[in-house]
Amino acid sequence: MHKDLNDEFHFIKAGMRLKNRVVLAPLTHNMSAKNGDPSQAELDWLARCARGGFGLIIAAATQVWPGGRCWSGQPALMTLSQQNAFSTLAKTASENEALVLVQLHHGGVRAMPELNAGSPFGPSGEQSGGRYALGVTELKDNDIRELIEAFIRAAQRVYDAGLHGVELHAAHNFLLCNFLNPKLNRRTDQWGGSVQNRARFLIEIVRGIRARMPRQFLIGVRLSPESYANVVGTELDNQLAVTRLLAAEDIDYVHYSMGDTFKSVNGQVGVDLLTELSRAIPDDIPMMVAGNIRDARGAKLALTGGADLVAIGTAALGNPDWVKKVDKGIALVCPPYSESWMLDQGFTSAALEYLRTMTGVVKRVKEA
Numbered sequence: 001m002h003k004d005l006n007d008e009f010h011f012i013k014a015g016m017r018l019k020n021r022v023v024l025a026p027l028t029h030n031m032s033a034k035n036g037d038p039s040q041a042e043l044d045w046l047a048r049c050a051r052g053g054f055g056l057i058i059a060a061a062t063q064v065w066p067g068g069r070c071w072s073g074q075p076a077l078m079t080l081s082q083q084n085a086f087s088t089l090a091k092t093a094s095e096n097e098a099l100v101l102v103q104l105h106h107g108g109v110r111a112m113p114e115l116n117a118g119s120p121f122g123p124s125g126e127q128s129g130g131r132y133a134l135g136v137t138e139l140k141d142n143d144i145r146e147l148i149e150a151f152i153r154a155a156q157r158v159y160d161a162g163l164h165g166v167e168l169h170a171a172h173n174f175l176l177c178n179f180l181n182p183k184l185n186r187r188t189d190q191w192g193g194s195v196q197n198r199a200r201f202l203i204e205i206v207r208g209i210r211a212r213m214p215r216q217f218l219i220g221v222r223l224s225p226e227s228y229a230n231v232v233g234t235e236l237d238n239q240l241a242v243t244r245l246l247a248a249e250d251i252d253y254v255h256y257s258m259g260d261t262f263k264s265v266n267g268q269v270g271v272d273l274l275t276e277l278s279r280a281i282p283d284d285i286p287m288m289v290a291g292n293i294r295d296a297r298g299a300k301l302a303l304t305g306g307a308d309l310v311a312i313g314t315a316a317l318g319n320p321d322w323v324k325k326v327d328k329g330i331a332l333v334c335p336p337y338s339e340s341w342m343l344d345q346g347f348t349s350a351a352l353e354y355l356r357t358m359t360g361v362v363k364r365v366k367e368a
C-alpha cells in the first residue's frame with residue numbers, strides 16, 4: 001500500500017483519526033519545576049508544534065510516581081494541579097486538529113539518586129559501583145502492584161485532562177524496559193523468568209488502563225528494538241517476542257525507538273532492522289518509528305519501509321513547524337542548532353542546559 005505523510009491515519013480499534021502520519025516524538029526538555037509542575041514554556045512549546053502541523057503530539061517522559069525521577073525539570077502527572085496544567089493541551093489539540101498523548105515514565109535503574117530518595121529501583125538488585133553509584137534496590141511484589149496502580153492513575157489523569165491517550169515508556173533502559181530485559185530482570189517470581197513473566201508488569205498496566213478508560217483512549221507502547229546508547233542487554237528476538245505479546249492486548253500502536261531507523265540489525269550487516277520489525281509486527285498493530293528521520297525524504301522512506309507513523313525528534317526541536325515547512329517546500333533548519341535559534345523557538349535556559357548534553361542538538365559555543 002502506498003503511504004504518504006499527509007494521509008489521514010485511523011486508529012481503527014479506538015475510532016480515532018489523525019490528520020496526517022507525522023508525530024512529534026516524546027522530547028524531554030527540562031522545563032518543568034523541580035516538583036514536576038509543567039511550566040508555561042513547555043506547554044507553549046508543545047502548542048507551537050501543534051500549530052506547526054504535527055498530527056500527533058507525544059508529550060515528554062512524565063513521572064507517575066514519587067520515585068523514578070530522571071531529570072530535574074521532568075514533568076510529573078501526580079497531582080490535580082499538574083493535571084490542570086496538562087489540560088490546557090486539550091484546547092491546543094482541538095484548535096489544531098491534533099491529538100495529544102502523554103508518555104508515562106519511571107526511570108528504573110536510570111533514576112537519579114539525587115532527585116529521588118536514594119538508590120534507584122529495578123527488577124533485581126545490583127551492586128553499587130560502576131553504572132550504579134548507589135546500587136539498585138530490587139522492587140518487592142507489593143511495590144510492583146503499587147507502581148502498576150500509579151501508571152493507571154496517571155493515565156486516568158491524562159483522560160480527565162481531556163487528552164487522547166498515553167504512551168507507556170518501555171524503552172531506553174527505564175523501568176518498564178528493565179523488566180523486559182533478562183539481563184536486568186533475574187527474578188524467579190511471576191514478574192521474571194519467561195518473556196510472559198517479564199512483560200507482565202507492562203501488560204498489567206495496559207489491561208488496567210483499558211479496563212478503566214473508554215475505548216477511544218489510545219494506548220501505545222514505546223520499545224527499544226535492540227541495545228544502543230543507554231540500552232544494554234536488549235536483543236531483537238526478545239523484543240519481537242514482547243511485540244507479539246503486546247499485539248495480543250488491546251493496544252493502539254507500537255513505537256520503536258530505533259536510534260537510526262535505517263540501520264541494520266546489530267551484528268547482521270545488510271539485514272535491515274525496519275524490514276525485520278515490519279515483518280514481525282501483526283498487520284492490525286500500527287507501527288510508529290523514530291530515529292534519524294530528519295526530512296520528508298527520510299520520513300517517506302520509513303513509510304515505504306513499513307512504518308505507519310513517523311516520529312520526528314531532533315529535527316522537530318529546531319523546526320516545531322516541521323510539517324508546515326515540508327508541505328510548503330521551505331528549507332528545514334539543520335541541527336546542531338545555535339542557542340539563539342533555540343531560545344527563539346521557546347526553549348528556556350534550563351532546556352538549553354539539558355539539550356547541550358545531547359549529541360548533535362545544539363552547537364558547542366565554538367561552533368556557533
Ligand SMILES: Cc1cc2nc3c(=O)[nH]c(=O)nc-3n(C[C@H](O)[C@H](O)[C@H](O)COP(=O)(O)O)c2cc1C
Pocket residue numbers: 025026027028029060061103169171172222257258259290291292293294311312313314315355358361
Ligand atoms: C532532547 C531529547 C529529549 C528526548 N526525550 C525523550 C523522552 O522524553 N522520551 C523518549 O522516549 N525519548 C526521548 N528522546 C528520544 C527521541 O524521542 C527520539 O527517539 C530520538 O531523538 C531519535 O529520533 P531523532 O533522530 O529524530 O532525534 C529524546 C531525544 C532528545 C534529542
